[in-house]
Amino acid sequence: MNSFFKVDDVITAASKKAMEVSSASFARIDEVRAYNQEKVLAAFVKNSVNESHFTESTGYGYGDRGRDVLDQVLADCVGSEDSLIRHSLTCGTHTLGVALFGLLRPGDIMLCVTGTPYDTIHGVIGITGSGMGSLKDYGVTYKQVDLLPDGTVDYEGIEKALNEKIAMVYIQRSRGYSLRPSLGVADIEKIAKTVREKSDAVIMVDNCYGEFVEKTEPVSHGADIIAGSLIKNPGGGIAKCGGYIAGRADLVEKCSYRMTVPGLGREVGPSLGQSRGMFMGLFNAPHIVGEALKTAVFAASLFEELGFEATPKSNEARVDIIQALKLCNSDTLVAFCQGMQKGAPIDSNVCPEPWDMPGYDSKVIMSAGAFTGGSSIELSSDAPLREPYAVWMQGSMNFDSGKIGVMLAAQEIYKRGLIK
Numbered sequence: 001m002n003s004f005f006k007v008d009d010v011i012t013a014a015s016k017k018a019m020e021v022s023s024a025s026f027a028r029i030d031e032v033r034a035y036n037q038e039k040v041l042a043a044f045v046k047n048s049v050n051e052s053h054f055t056e057s058t059g060y061g062y063g064d065r066g067r068d069v070l071d072q073v074l075a076d077c078v079g080s081e082d083s084l085i086r087h088s089l090t091c092g093t094h095t096l097g098v099a100l101f102g103l104l105r106p107g108d109i110m111l112c113v114t115g116t117p118y119d120t121i122h123g124v125i126g127i128t129g130s131g132m133g134s135l136k137d138y139g140v141t142y143k144q145v146d147l148l149p150d151g152t153v154d155y156e157g158i159e160k161a162l163n164e165k166i167a168m169v170y171i172q173r174s175r176g177y178s179l180r181p182s183l184g185v186a187d188i189e190k191i192a193k194t195v196r197e198k199s200d201a202v203i204m205v206d207n208c209y210g211e212f213v214e215k216t217e218p219v220s221h222g223a224d225i226i227a228g229s230l231i232k233n234p235g236g237g238i239a240k241c242g243g244y245i246a247g248r249a250d251l252v253e254k255c256s257y258r259m260t261v262p263g264l265g266r267e268v269g270p271s272l273g274q275s276r277g278m279f280m281g282l283f284n285a286p287h288i289v290g291e292a293l294k295t296a297v298f299a300a301s302l303f304e305e306l307g308f309e310a311t312p313k314s315n316e317a318r319v320d321i322i323q324a325l326k327l328c329n330s331d332t333l334v335a336f337c338q339g340m341q342k343g344a345p346i347d348s349n350v351c352p353e354p355w356d357m358p359g360y361d362s363k364v365i366m367s368a369g370a371f372t373g374g375s376s377i378e379l380s381s382d383a384p385l386r387e388p389y390a391v392w393m394q395g396s397m398n399f400d401s402g403k404i405g406v407m408l409a410a411q412e413i414y415k416r417g418l419i420k
């Protein structure tokens with residue numbers, strides 16, 4: 001670090017060591033990034049993307065070429081038949097909800113095979129809340145196969161749970177705020193094979209945080225449909241909001257009728273000037289994901305160096321951009337988030353405090369300093385103040401800046417005498 005920020009020699013030395021330890025992982029990240037960038041560029045070339053596709057449509061948005069070409073570009077990037085990518089999908093939860101409601105019908109059973117899904121999906125399914133028009137309110141039954149005690153997939157349990165009434169098998173790729181390992185495309189392929197031996201249920205993957213981390217996406221490994229958020233990986237930090245659904249053409253069409261309304265589907269929806277940012281974000285996504293992955297690897301290496309446990313470990317292969325660090329107690333979690341906030345490009349002057357967040361049974365502290373509200377492809381961290389006292393961090397569109405954020409988090413912990 002130069003003279004713009006101050007850290008103690010202990011942190012500087014540990015960071016130097018962390019960079020050395022990270023080099024093999026960085027080389028792997030570079031290799032995947034280059035492959036994915038070539039794939040994305042080829043999709044732009046194949047679909048002859050040109051400046052006229054950035055033109056704004058209003059009102060109904062009939063015949064918006066940019067919108068329709070972008071759907072095909074994304075489909076080519078993820079290896080699917082078709083896709084919908086829209087700024088009007090307000091967040092990841094909304095996008096996943098559109099796909100679930102688009103594909104499931106009264107009497108169907110949805111089987112989640114990766115334990116309890118991400119918190120915000122509970123309301124969509126009807127695990128929590130009532131009277132809001134959840135899947136449960138519409139007569140869709142929810143079942144789940146728990147993960148094994150070590151957090152891995154229970155393949156035998158899946159085989160036992162499958163029957164002809166199961167219309168959808170649902171897989172969550174990323175760990176969310178748990179310490180289970182995230183699933184790679186190889187794990188998803190194994191689940192899909194297990195399912196296909198007994199069932200032709202639709203296989204859907206919550207692909208949040210996984211896009212462009214590996215060379216292929218779940219649709220190339222047996223998934224029928226995937227969905228995710230544009231303020232995470234595939235928006236490249238440039239899309240201002242939105243989500244995407246990609247997969248088999250017949251399923252994407254069904255989702256389009258829930259995205260707008262039966263009969264109209266994808267024919268309506270003005271781009272309102274958002275197309276350029278979505279094209280540009282998607283184009284840059286492989287690079288941006290590489291920066292986020294390097295920040296995660298560096299954080300794991302640095303905190304291992306300082307005596308903490310990281311999961312995944314610094315040298316482990318990665319399947320999403322999430323990095324969890326076990327920091328042992330509340331004081332250390334608070335110091336981490338407050339330190340990281342000091343290195344945020346936006347809102348560095350505010351000091352995050354733990355608060356009672358709706359839906360959590362303990363206080364939560366977060367750091368975020370993003371150009372886009374709530375964006376988690378930008379450097380951010382979240383920590384519920386409870387066992388196992390772990391912080392989940394993700395992002396940075398820019399490794400050099402992300403590295404400083406991580407170092408300032410470590411510095412704050414050191415300054416408060418919380419490193420042994």
Ligand SMILES: *Cc1c(COP(=O)(O)O)cnc(C)c1O
Nearest residue numbers: 091092093118174176206208229
């Ligand atoms: C982010 C995320 C979602 C969707 O969350 P939003 O905040 O609504 O975008 C769903 N599942 C997983 C695993 C996620 O990481």
